Amino acid sequence: MDIRAEHEIHQRRLSRNVGLGLVLVGFVALVYFLTIAKVNSPAPNTLPAAEQSQ
Amino acid sequence: MSDTSLHSNGQTGEAGFGDYYALLKPRVMSLVVFTAVVGLVVAPVSVHPVVALASILFIALGGGASGALNMWWDADIDRKMKRTLSRPIPSGKVTEGEALGLGVALSGIAVVMLALAANMMAGALLAFTIFFYVVIYTMWLKRWTPQNIVIGGAAGAFPPMIGWAVATGGISIESVLMFALTFAWTPPHFWALALFTKGDYANAGVPMLTVTHGRRATRAHILGYTFALAAVAIALGLTSIGGPVYMVVAVVLNAMFIKGAVNVWRRTDDDSDADKHKAERGLFKLSLAYLFLHYGALLVEATLKPYGLGGW
Structure with a gap:
């Protein structure tokens, strides 16, 4: 006979696991895009190369 | 002990995702997000949209973490008041230890990530806000002085300052x-x-x-x-x-x-x-x-x- 998880406790466990999984995926994506944004932005108080050479 | 008996007394130890989310006081968080966004947008320095989004998220997370720590410390009085009886700890869905753990962990993540995403000033202001709300207000003055609302209001007033600091790096x-x-x-x-x-x-x-x-x-x-x-x-x-x-x-x-x-x-x-x-x-x-x-x-x-x- 199959053991089936039908009690509410299992639903709550599932919601917690799925929720945490999504939060972790979201956090990884956020750090990834944050890194891209930081790498592509000029550092504060730094003049573009063209202006520095003048 | 069967699952059924675990469930019947409310102390299941199996909180759903929503129960942990409720620990973060989402309604308070919405005011934090709104005022922080205004502080960031009205600042005279433009911020990269991704940096802005991440910063607002971490400010909200810091606010939520202080809400969880507040619920951990105030669990005893929350059990005595009708208005707060349905909160995750008094209702038995989340244990006090879990709330403390979640609050401390999220506080650390929020402060460090905001400092990295934006700047040290924003991170320091968020850390001070959490300290002020949890230690100065919740632990010290809330049960001691009838001016507690004034002190609590100060903690809720920091988000636009943090948003401003994200953009400008200062006060x-x-x-x-x-x-x-x-x-x-x-x-x-x-x-x-x-x-x-x-x-x-x-x-x-x-x-x-x-x-x-x-x-x-x-x-x-x-x-x-x-x-x-x-x-x-x-x-x-x-x-x-x-x-x-x-x-x-x-x-x-x-x-x-x-x-x-x-x-x-x-x-x-x-x-x-x-x-x-x-x-x-x-x-x-x-x-x-x-x-x-x-x-x-x-x-x-x-x-x-x-x-x-x-x-x-």
């Missing part, structure tokens, strides 16, 4: 006045509510002004803070982030708020009971619109600026 008169706006708004807002709700704070041992000093003194306090609030709101309109739109909104709303506060101050408790606290309820409702419209007007000024319309 200025504009961000201090945005802090002062929410700070001075909180006491009249909350005490107007306290005048028409029968809270059970006294049973829980939390000194509320309406109980310790009486309702007459509370009405006087509301009026006093309302004058301070009006001064701050008008002063904010004279800074670089103010402008004609904000000033019109501020003058109209503060005139209405002062009129409402004077009305509440003049009334006796008998007057109040006779019309089911009409003036007090009206002032409370007005206070909700008051804060939203002030920050909304600041946003409008910032939005109009690129077109040469906003600001002075």
Whole structure:
């Protein structure tokens, strides 16, 4: 006979696991895009190369 | 012990995702997010959209973490008050240890990530906000002084300052006045509510002004803070982030708020009971619109600026 998880406790466990999984995926994506944004932005108080050479 | 018996006593140890989310006080978080966004948008320095989004998320996370730590410390009084009985800890869905763990972990993540995503000043301000709300307000002053609402209001007033710091990396008169706006708004807002709700704070041992000093003194306090609030709101309109739109909104709303506060101050408790606290309820409702419209007007000024319309 199959053991089936039908009690509410299992639903709550599932919601917690799925929720945490999504939060972790979201956090990884956020750090990834944050890194891209930081790498592509000029550092504060730094003049573009063209202006520095003048 | 079967799953059924575990469930029947409420102490399942199996909280759902929503129960942990409820620990973060989502309604308080929405005010934190809104005022932080305004602080960030009205600042004179533009921020990369991804950095802005991440910063707002981490500010919200820090606010939520302090909410979880507040629920951990206040679990004993939350069990004594009807209003808070359904919170995750008193209802048995989440243990006190879990709330403490979640609060500490999220605080650390939020502060470090905000410092990395934006700058050290923003991270330091968020850390101070969490410390202020959890240690100074929740642990120390909430159960000790009837001015607890004033202290708690200060903690809730930091987000626009943090948003400003995300963009500028510093503190200025504009961000201090945005802090002062929410700070001075909180006491009249909350005490107007306290005048028409029968809270059970006294049973829980939390000194509320309406109980310790009486309702007459509370009405006087509301009026006093309302004058301070009006001064701050008008002063904010004279800074670089103010402008004609904000000033019109501020003058109209503060005139209405002062009129409402004077009305509440003049009334006796008998007057109040006779019309089911009409003036007090009206002032409370007005206070909700008051804060939203002030920050909304600041946003409008910032939005109009690129077109040469906003600001002075």
